[in-house]
Amino acid sequence: MAEKKVIYYARTYRAIRASRTKCFLYICILILPMLLLLWLHLDDLTRWICEAAQYAFREFCLDIPASIQTKNFSLLGKVSYLSVSTVYPEFRMCLLNGAVSLAVMIIIGNLPWKGRPMAIYLILNAGIQLISSLWFLFAGELFPYTLTQYSELYMVQEVGIWIVFLVMTGAVTGIVGDRGFPDKLLTVLCVMVYAIVFGTVRYIVFLYLLYRCSVLYMTLLYFTLGPMFDFVYLVMIYAFFINRMIRLYESHAGKGAWRWS
Amino acid sequence: MEMVIKIMQGYIIFVIIVMLLYTVRHFFFTIVRLLGRQRLYYNDIVTSRMKHISVLIPMHNEEKVLDTVLTALLECDYDADRLEIIPINDNSTDKTREMLDEYHRKYEFIRPLHRNCADRGKPVGLNDAMRMARGEIIIVFDADYRPARSMLKQIALAFEDPQVGAVMGRVIPYNTNKNMLTRLINLERSGGYQVDQQARYNLRAIPQYGGTVGGFRRDFLLSTGGFNPKVLAEDTELTYRLITNGWKVVYANSAECYEESPESWNVRGRQIRRWARGHNEVLFRYLIPTITSPHLNLFQKIDGLFLLFIYAVPVLLLFGWGVSLALFFLGRMDIFGGWWVLLFLGVYNAFGNFAPFFEIGAALIIDGLPGEALLLPLMMFNFFFYMWNISLGFFDAVVDIVTGRGVKWDKTIRFAVKEGAAK
Numbered sequence: 001m002a003e004k005k006v007i008y009y010a011r012t013y014r015a016i017r018a019s020r021t022k023c024f025l026y027i028c029i030l031i032l033p034m035l036l037l038l039w040l041h042l043d044d045l046t047r048w049i050c051e052a053a054q055y056a057f058r059e060f061c062l063d064i065p066a067s068i069q070t071k072n073f074s075l076l077g078k079v080s081y082l083s084v085s086t087v088y089p090e091f092r093m094c095l096l097n098g099a100v101s102l103a104v105m106i107i108i109g110n111l112p113w114k115g116r117p118m119a120i121y122l123i124l125n126a127g128i129q130l131i132s133s134l135w136f137l138f139a140g141e142l143f144p145y146t147l148t149q150y151s152e153l154y155m156v157q158e159v160g161i162w163i164v165f166l167v168m169t170g171a172v173t174g175i176v177g178d179r180g181f182p183d184k185l186l187t188v189l190c191v192m193v194y195a196i197v198f199g200t201v202r203y204i205v206f207l208y209l210l211y212r213c214s215v216l217y218m219t220l221l222y223f224t225l226g227p228m229f230d231f232v233y234l235v236m237i238y239a240f241f242i243n244r245m246i247r248l249y250e251s252h253a254g255k256g257a258w259r260w261s
Numbered sequence: 262m263e264m265v266i267k268i269m270q271g272y273i274i275f276v277i278i279v280m281l282l283y284t285v286r287h288f289f290f291t292i293v294r295l296l297g298r299q300r301l302y303y304n305d306i307v308t309s310r311m312k313h314i315s316v317l318i319p320m321h322n323e324e325k326v327l328d329t330v331l332t333a334l335l336e337c338d339y340d341a342d343r344l345e346i347i348p349i350n351d352n353s354t355d356k357t358r359e360m361l362d363e364y365h366r367k368y369e370f371i372r373p374l375h376r377n378c379a380d381r382g383k384p385v386g387l388n389d390a391m392r393m394a395r396g397e398i399i400i401v402f403d404a405d406y407r408p409a410r411s412m413l414k415q416i417a418l419a420f421e422d423p424q425v426g427a428v429m430g431r432v433i434p435y436n437t438n439k440n441m442l443t444r445l446i447n448l449e450r451s452g453g454y455q456v457d458q459q460a461r462y463n464l465r466a467i468p469q470y471g472g473t474v475g476g477f478r479r480d481f482l483l484s485t486g487g488f489n490p491k492v493l494a495e496d497t498e499l500t501y502r503l504i505t506n507g508w509k510v511v512y513a514n515s516a517e518c519y520e521e522s523p524e525s526w527n528v529r530g531r532q533i534r535r536w537a538r539g540h541n542e543v544l545f546r547y548l549i550p551t552i553t554s555p556h557l558n559l560f561q562k563i564d565g566l567f568l569l570f571i572y573a574v575p576v577l578l579l580f581g582w583g584v585s586l587a588l589f590f591l592g593r594m595d596i597f598g599g600w601w602v603l604l605f606l607g608v609y610n611a612f613g614n615f616a617p618f619f620e621i622g623a624a625l626i627i628d629g630l631p632g633e634a635l636l637l638p639l640m641m642f643n644f645f646f647y648m649w650n651i652s653l654g655f656f657d658a659v660v661d662i663v664t665g666r667g668v669k670w671d672k673t674i675r676f677a678v679k680e681g682a683a684k
Contacts, residue, residue, distance in 0.1 A: 177296070233638075239635050242622040
């Protein structure tokens with residue numbers, strides 16, 4: 001190991017020399033209008049996603065009868081979602097799913113790498129699917145959601161993701177000094193475009209899977225491939241942004257950017 | 262039934278609020294560290310007579326690494342006549358004893374303490390060593406650590422301030438490139454020290470003494486009964502013992518020390534579980550004293566409470582996850598609509614210090630480390646790993662408190678291969 005013999009005091013106490021007002025203004029001027037724009041066009045946006053899903057079902061011969069419904073929410077205003085008929089699982093399918101989930105839990109739980117993050121993640125997923133299977137085996141008629149209700153829940157959740165992500169991305173890019181505005185803008189736009197595109201594709205895939213394979217998989221999709229996965233691309237795009245900002249601050253363009261306390 | 266549902270919904274809202282509060286706290290820390298004026302450490306102090314220090318190094322079967330830590334300490338620029346090194350050989354069965362005796366023959370100020378008794382463990386070993394120590398300041402290192410040359414001097418300097426009870430230095434992993442786990446730990450460490458600890462130091466909040474790479478006053482500890490052998494997180498316990506008694510804990514960001522990160526998930530899991538167990542024991546013991554201490558102002562009390570609860574948050578999240586699953590099957594998730602996403606704010610942070618992804622990003626900017634940031638998305642998988650292991654540690658702590666059982670010390674496995682060690 002090349003041990004460090006010199007301690008760089010300056011680096012340990014350096015901070016970015018930036019106008020906090022500018023940082024605050026960036027957040028306000030960029031994010032607030034975008035938030036307002038998003039809020040004013042939620043109806044159009046969700047309707048567009050529904051139409052895209054309908055188009056996909058039609059073009060790719062997925063043969064799913066789906067009509068657009070609109071509901072008024074107190075804070076969000078009008079939100080559109082697809083109405084799709086519900087397909088419930090057969091007893092044999094529930095039994096098979098339950099058995100497979102249990103087997104996955106037992107097998108992974110006995111593997112040498114059972115303590116690893118991926119193993120814990122898979123066991124958690126299998127556990128959720130096992131609960132879902134048992135629910136449909138013993139109390140299927142009490143399952144509280146139709147596919148249409150799920151579709152509504154999904155769309156409202158998407159709206160929540162867009163709003164939270166817009167605010168969060170604005171905030172976390174806004175505090176990284178007052179330089180690199182194009183990078184910041186690009187990051188916010190990438191996160192929002194990705195959120196909308198990813199949300200649309202996932203909506204189509206989820207509805208297709210739940211229509212074809214029944215609502216037995218609804219819980220799993222909702223919990224493990226839901227909002228948690230949205231954070232993946234948020235952090236991924238943020239990571240690229242940080243990488244660019246590091247290079248910027250370490251380059252000639254970052255000259256004078258540091259306050260060497 | 263309706264009442265139960267209301268309680269469950271209330272719980273989810275409570276967890277979301279907790280997550281938001283922690284996120285806001287760390288967002289504030291990030292701003293303070295990234296854009297604020299930094300509070301310097303005591304680097305400018307010049308004294309012709311440094312304090313007499315005793316460096317304690319707990320060891321149990323450390324033949325793989327002890328050469329490295331002792332060599333690094335011998336290279337430190339601290340007056341040899343003001344320094345003693347006490348390696349605590351705690352029931353080792355390998356060559357640790359012979360190697361330490363060999364060092365003692367070469368260097369008089371290396372005075373090993375050989376312990377061969379049933380009550381092994383870091384706290385009791387430190388207590389025994391403190392009784393034989395001559396220095397007024399005790400500096401502790403784990404055996405796998407490699408202090409930088411100026412480390413001892415920097416740590417000792419802060420004790421010229423009579424209000425300082427303990428000092429914590431910055432820990433940096435040296436085996437970062439070993440595998441994915443060590444790379445991710447490096448990110449956590451960056452966020453935790455470069456931003457989190459320094460921000461708390463800037464704000465005169467509660468920087469945490471971490472049990473190693475730091476020092477404290479020997480007299481204070483001995484006068485308050487030494488380390489409690491029933492507490493696994495003796496470092497956190499010392500932090501709270503000091504602050505509730507009116508002492509200051511300070512953070513030295515420039516006092517860098519290199520550690521060996523665990524290279525296997527099993528070892529990391531056990532380590533995290535042990536930390537969670539110890540930290541939560543401290544939570545149960547110091548919750549009331551922190552709230553009622555006359556030595557802390559309101560801001561310090563709030564920060565102290567946030568810090569105390571850090572290893573309880575993953576447990577709250579785990580229950581939150583379970584409750585939201587129950588609400589889903591009861592058809593009552595709709596009330597949260599899109600705001601449910603806020604429950605996942607905890608996914609991208611390093612548990613233990615609760616360093617969210619943006620805090621780590623800020624640390625990487627300050628450290629000027631391109632490339633490492635691209636690993637940030639992988640932290641999601643750590644989330645489940647930490648949530649599980651910390652929850653186990655929390656329940657261990659609950660059982661400890663309820664049953665009054667003793668704790669068994671579990672040493673972290675070393676991976677090091679000797680490189681250029683002293684012969």
